[in-house]
Amino acid sequence: MAFSFPAFSYIIALILDAFLIFFSIFHVIAFDELKTDYKNPIDQCNSLNPLVLPEYLLHLFINVLFLLSGEWFSLLINIPLILYHLHRYYTRPVMSGPGLYDPTSIMNADVLTVCQREGWIKLAFYLLSFFLYLYGSVITPATLE
Amino acid sequence: MSNLPPNPYNNFPGPPHQVNANAVHQTFNHNQQYGQVPQSQLPPGFGGLKQDPNSNSPAHGPASVPQNNVLQNVNNYNQSASSSPAFNQPGMTSLPQGPQMSPMRPPMSVAPNSVPNPLPPAHSVSQPSASPRALPKANPSPTPYNPSYHPPHQINDNAPPLIPSSQMSQPLLNGPLQSQYGPPSSQYPVSSSAYSSPPGGKPPVSGYGQGLPPISKPSGPASLPSQPNVPFSSAPLAGPPRNSPLIPGPPVSGPPTGMQNFSGPLPGPPRQAGMNGPNVSGPQVRPDPVMGLKPVTSAPMGPPGGPPMGPGGAPPVQGFPGQYNNGPSGQPIGPAIGNMGPPSMFSGPQNPPIGSQMPPMGPQSLPPMGQQSLPPMGHQMGPPPGPIIPAGGPPKSNMQNRYPQMAPAPGNYVNNQPPQAPQGNMKQYPQQYSAQGVTQQMGQLSVTKQGFDQLWGHHMVDLLQCKHILPEYPEDPPEIKLCHQFADASNCSPEIFRSTINRIPETNSLLQKSRLPLGILIHPFKDLNNLPVIQCATIVRCRACRTYINPFVYFVDAKRWKCNLCYRVNDLPEEFQYDPVSKSYGDPSRRPEIKSATIEFIAPGEYMLRPPQPAVYLFLFDVSQLARESGYLQVACDTLKANLDSLPGDARTQIGFICYDAHVHYYLMGEGLTRPKEMTVLDIDDVFLPSPESLLVNLSERRELVRELLCVLPARFAGVAANAPACALGAALQAAYKLMAPTGGRITVFQTCLPNVGPGALQPREDPNARSSKDVAHLNPATDFYKRLALDCSGAQISVDLFLLNSQYADLASLSGMSKFSAGTVYHIPLFRATRAWQADQLCRMFTRYLTRKIGFEAVMRVRCTRGITIHTFHGNFFVRSTDLLSLPNVSPDAGFGMQLSIEESLSDLQQVCFQAALLYTSSKGERRIRVHTLALPTASNLTDVLHSADQQCIIGLLSKMAVDRCMTASMGEAREAVMNVAVDALSAFRLSQNLPAGAMSSSLHAPMSLRLLPLYLLALLKKKAFRTGTSTRLDDRVADMCALKLAPLPQLLRAAYPDLYPLHALHDYLPRDEPGEDQEGSDAPDPPRLQLTAERINMNGAYLLDDGESMIMYVCQGVSPAFLSETFGVTAHSQLADELRALPRLPTPTNTLLHAFLDKLNDDRPYPADLLILRDNSPSRTLFTERLIEDRVESAFSYFEFLQHVKNQVK
Structure with a gap:
């Protein structure tokens, strides 16, 4: 077989990470729209909230793969973000549906700033990890052979 | 030349004021004519002065020559002196050195000299009188300007350009004076002669010391007169001033005879203009100014007589500007100066600064005058000083005069006055001094510094020493002083629009240093008595930021205006030059939009997304077991029946009723029915509406049916056998939403218990044993059902108001969501029982007001700020639809809003910052209207100004809202801590700005006057139901109190916090x-x-x-x-x-x-x-x-003194 399981993990991670990058770009754009009055916060929250759990789950899935394949370094890098996600979801406002964003509090300047900053930081993180995974997917098979 | 214009005035003014001083002043009047000298003299005896000016101008002008001689002499002297004094503050700057010296000496050696000081006060007094006229101008000018500017003003005055308005006002007063002037020119010679005679007075000059030296400086002739004058004035003046600086008024009587003569004309006005403004009669002041100015110049000119007049006129102008607008202030100043000069001469000792100024005036008076007169700029400067003076001047009169525009302001001052009153004189003097002199002196004399502080309104209080800190009568909000350009523009009433800091810090770092919360409180739909309403085809707005045209825009030319929020230059439509009041074309500034900061437009079609909705009212009555026990339904139905005809609305008004217990009961009142028909829907999980068209019916067509329903409704449920308590509020609300969604309107919910079945069911959460625990749990909603419902309602232009009449826990924290986000209101009467007549009565009053007050439908409010400032957080009941837009399905006159602001860019290149709140709503008559409020605030560049312009009441209003938020997002403990820290932070910042010893290191706790009540109010806030711990408080009561804090307009909020x-x-x-x-x-x-x-x-x-x-x-x-x-x-x-x-x-x-x-x-x-x-x-x-005696210690809560101690120990 051409690929070992770690290599397979990296390739899957690479693909999923691309999705995560799109998610965070969407996130950044969405909050920018809020800030510039283009969108109604209710609509915006309705479109953002369904994406929160999928993003977290994708990220978690990548790390499960790393765990199973024993890629400790990549796992270690991602653990802080997993913890952050857990914390974030645990302390979300009271709401009946899935998601994080409450249209009544999202327009608060502090919340808006935090969310936007979070979007940029995550985007940077996903971009960096994209190259890491790319590197991993190239290196790992080589070391096996 | 300027003098000439005044002549007209002379005609007017003469009579009234003249009367006062007439006898004495006639002689003096001459003086007045000559110069303001008399005025300067007058300052000592203010009362006399005021009169004098009048008398001077009128009667004496021409005929009084003989007297004039003497007087003139005096005047001349006075002028020299006065010029210095009046200008002292402003103009004097040029002479700073002399003045400084003199100030010191005067106190030391010459008691009489002190008189000058009194004079200044007198001036201030006179200012007040003048101020009324000048007021508009006065308002804006900040204290700082005064000193330096006055001279320029004087100059301006000379120019005549002085503000016409001020002049106008003065004219009457001046009128006489001018008339005098008219003659004066002729008289001048006389005066000069007079001067010569006075020379004898030289000795006194020496006594004056510094003051005299200046005199010497003037040309020979001038100097002579001045000296002689000095003696004269000095004696009288000194007497009064020394006696009581504050008293200028009283002193008048004492020294009056001599002084009055002098002051009669000059002092009265000048002083008034300067400090007291209000007290002094306007007219007097004006005459003085005219006179004073001329005299001043004349004084230096002494010999030339005629020429001097010209210059003198200019100087006076300067004086006026300082006080008020350029015009009036300049004149007053002139006189004031004249007065001052002499007074200073006399009083030298009293006010070191003055004295110093005076001397400079004397000698330099001529030169300064010339200089002053030269700079046209003076006018602008003048106004600022004028305001400054008012600020500094504790006296009520000053404030009022200066700030006539601001009705409330006077009150404030008044309040402040008591504390300041003692220092009033001091303050006045400092004000009079030039800015330069002030700063110099500050370094040298702490007393002087104090005086200056007072002048600028920078008083401070030792909180630990001041036991009775609460003013006996409510304080008016601090007045707002805009730059001269908008000095007389009408600002928004503080009852509607108020800022926590009345001078916006220029940078965010300055704001952080002050550690004060920055925000505004708005009460946009307040019931108003005088609201200009205009209807026009096009509403003039900025094309870039959509700001409505307002009194603070700048007209580039007749065809264009510059937006005051984004600074774009816009075209002005042709029709804007048409004045609807006078029905003529002309100056755009006559339009009501430009004249009033609060205005209402009737909006044309483009402001409607759909035809204006009718008034639609839906009432939801809880008829569950507990509701029947409480018996509220009878009261509510009776009240509603009684007020059915006064519900706001037009012919389209619709009304409907839904009752709910375990099921939802609908009442059909549609066509063909002769009696209301009840339909009960048992399925509460999936509500549906039976025949919606007959559930909401037209009130005017079905009035009888509605009345009948209201009669039978209470009885209908009274007989229902007791069953398991069940309340399906959620289902009823969903039904109501479905019913109302197509039109929008108002849902009124009466709730008495915890909704426990169907959608939105809640569980009891409160632990009765934890009611007094430190940490309060369950302040946040248990479910977002009510919030989501409110958002849906908000989107459909429905607002939900809740009357909670519970006798047991009803989880208001969750229920309040329905009102919070739909711009509704929560009314709470705990433990309601209709059998308690007073509770029934309370509900009846509350409900009556609710039913009959104004209402605005499908409203949005946008708050725009000058570029560089953004809104950080909104407080109140609404849904925030974008960064500056609030969605308010209904707006009521009892709803207030708060906004926290943040400074994102430096504002240092701006003179003022504007806020505009525009409320677009549909009236109950189906008209689309826009109510626009505009507030302009000056900026501040240093910490002291920021701290001294804080509005403590507004700070409390905003803080209480912030604290409620903090309780929700963090915890009660943190919120309380944060509230306490506000006092610590603000006082620490003040300590830093004043270089006072650290709290723990000193035995006193200093606070600026503007923040002296802050600790008291904060303590009151901490002991309020919403935030208190350690005292048993029901959770619902606490939450209801929080809701009230979020929504209440400031006066109500303050009264609730500190009854x-x-x-x-x-x-x-x-x-x-x-x-x-x-x-x-x-x-x-x-x-x-x-x-x-x-x-x-x-x-x-x-x-x-x-x-x-x-x-x-x-x-x-x-x-x-x-x-x-x-x-x-x-x-x-x-x-x-x-x-x-x-x-x-x-x-x-x-x-x-x-x-x-x-x-x-x-x-x-x-x-x-x-x-x-x-x-x-x-x-x-x-x-x-x-328990409401909040300054006393309650178990587990600080007393006021303990709180101060706590704060003091924390102040770093």
Whole structure:
């Protein structure tokens, strides 16, 4: 077989990470729209909230793969973000549906700033990890052979 | 030349003022004509001065020559001196050195010299009189400007350009003066002669010391006159000033004879202009200015006489500007200067600064004058100083005069005055001094510094020493001083628009240093008596930022205007030059949009997304077991029936009813029905509407059916057998939403228990044993059902109001969501029982007000700020639709809003910052209207200014809202901590700005006047139901209080936090003494002072009224006189009073009538009358009263003094 399981993990991670990058770009754009009055916060929250759990789950899935394949370094890098996600979801406002964003509090300047900053930081993180995974997917098979 | 213009004035003014001084002044009048010298003299004897000016201008002008000679001499001298004095502050700057020296000396050596000081005060006084006229101008000018600017003003004045308005006002006064002037030119020679005669006075000059030197400087002739003058004035002046600096008025009497002559003309006006402004009669001042100015110049000119006049005129102008607008202020100053000069000469000792100034004036007076006159700029400068003076001047009169525009402002000043009053004189003097002199002196003399501080309104108080810190009568909000350009533009009423800091810090770092919260409070839909409403085809707005045109825009030319928020230059439509009032074309500034900061437009079609909605009212009644027990339905239906005809609306008004217990009951009143028909829907999980068209019916067509329903409804459920308590509020709300969604409107919910079935069911969360615990749980909603429902409603332009009449826990924290996000209101009457007449009565009043008040439908409010400032957080009940847009499905006159602001860019290149709130709504008559409020605030570049311009009441208003948020997002403990830290932070910042010793290192705790009540109010806030810990508080009561804090307009909020306590046993001592003519209303209602909320103020022989807005508690102590008891309550002994009396009997006794009048007066300013509870001091429920004495220690809560100690120890 051409690929070992770690290599397979990296390739899957690479693909999923691309999705995560799109998610965070969407996130950044969405909050920018809020800030510039283009969108109604209710609509915006309705479109953002369904994406929160999928993003977290994708990220978690990548790390499960790393765990199973024993890629400790990549796992270690991602653990802080997993913890952050857990914390974030645990302390979300009271709401009946899935998601994080409450249209009544999202327009608060502090919340808006935090969310936007979070979007940029995550985007940077996903971009960096994209190259890491790319590197991993190239290196790992080589070391096996 | 400028003088010439004044002549016209002369004609006018002469008479009134002249009368006063006439006798004495006639001679003086001449002086006046010559110069303002007389005025300067006048300052010492203010009273006299005022009169003098009048008299001077009129009678004496021409005929008084003989007298003039003497007077003239005086004037000349005075002028020299006066010029310095008047200008001292401003113009004097040029002469700073001299003045400084003199100031010191005067106090030391010459007591008489002190007179000058008095003069300045007098000037200030005169200013007040002038101020009224000048007021507009005065308003804007900040204190700082004054000193330096005055000279310029004078110059300006000379120019004549002085503001016409001011001049106009002055003209009357001046009129006489001018007339004098007219002659003066001729007279000048005389004056010069007079001068010569005065030379004898030289010796006195020496006495003056510094003051004299200046004189010497002037040309030979000039100097001579000045000297002689000095002697004259000095003697009289000194007498008064020294006696009581503040007293300028009184001194007048003393020194008056001599002084009056001098001051008569000059002093009165000048002083007024400077400091006292208000007191001095406007006219006098003006004459003075004219006179003074000329004289001043003349003084230097001495010999030239004629020429001097010209210059002199200019100087006076300067004086006026300083005080007020350029025009008026310049004139007053002139006189003032003249006055000052002499006074300073005399008083030298009294006011070191003045004295110093004076001397400079004397010698330099000529030169300065010339200089001053030269710079046209002076005008601008002038205005600022004028304002400054007012600010500095503690006297009420000054404030009022200066700020006539701001009705409230005067009040404020007045309030402040008491504390400041003692220092008033001092303040005035400093103000008079030039800025330069001030700064120099500050370094040298602490006393001087104090004086200056006062001048600028930078007073401070040692909180630990000041026991009675609460002003006896409510303070008006601090006035806003805009730059001269907008000095007379009308700013938004502080009742509508208020900022926590009245001078916006230029940078965010400065704001952080001040550690004050920056924000604004808005009460946009307040009931107004005088609201200009205009209808026009196009509403003029900025094309870039959509700002509505307002009084603070800048007109580039007749065709273009510059937006004051984004600075784009826009075209002005042709029709904007048409004045709808006079029906003529011309200056765009005559338009009501430019004249009023609060205006309402009737909007054209483009402001409608759909045809204006009709008024639609839907009532939801809880008829569950607990609701039936409470019996509220009868009260509510009766009230509604009684007010059916006064519901706001037009012919399209619709109304509907839904009742709910375990099921939802609908009432059909559609066509063809002769009686209302009830339909009950058992399925509460998936609500549907049976025949929606007959559920909401047209009120005018179905009025009889509605009445019948309201009659039978209470009885319909009264007989239902008791069953398991179940309440399906959620289902009923969903049904209501479905019913209303197509039109929008208002849903009124009466709820008495915890909704426990169907959608939105809640569980009891409160632990009754934890009601007094430190950390309060469950402040946040248990479910987002009500919030989501509110958002849906908001989107459909429906607002939900909740009347919670619960007798047990109802989880208001969750339920309130339905109102919070749909711009509704929560009304809470805990433990409601209709059988308690007073509760039924309370509900009836509350509901009546609710039904009959104005209402605006499908509203949005946008708040725009000058570029560089953004809104950080909104507080109130609404849904934030974008960064500056609030969605308000309904807007009520009882709703207030708060906004926290942040400074994102430096504002240092701006002179002022503007906020504009535009409320677009549909009136109950189906008209689309826009109500626009615009507030302009100056900026501040240093910490001291920021701290001294804080508005403590507004800060409390904003803080309470922020604290509620903090409770929700963090915890009660953190919120309380944050509130306490506000006091620590603000006082630490003040300590830093003043270089005072650290809190723990000193025995005092200093606070600026503007923040002196902050700790008191913060303590009151901490002891409010919403935030108190350690005292058993039901969770619902706490949450209801929080809701009220978020929504209440500032006056209500303050009263709820720090209730007013009035002594009732001596009401007749506080009857309005003035003629009834002045107070339009309640001239018979007493106006007792407020007492601080501490048991110390409760006398065993008294009776007290505690008013927190919602309720009034009358507390009758044991030792109160039997006569009071029998006259007030109709009982003969204290023990005969019931434990809890809920109404005050009406008896035909004066005491009782008076008390009723007082209660009615108090009830006038709130949405609905408050409850009344009468307690004996040995009633079982006396704690209702005693727990409100918030300055006393309660278990687990600080007393005021302990709180101060705590703050002091934390201040770093």
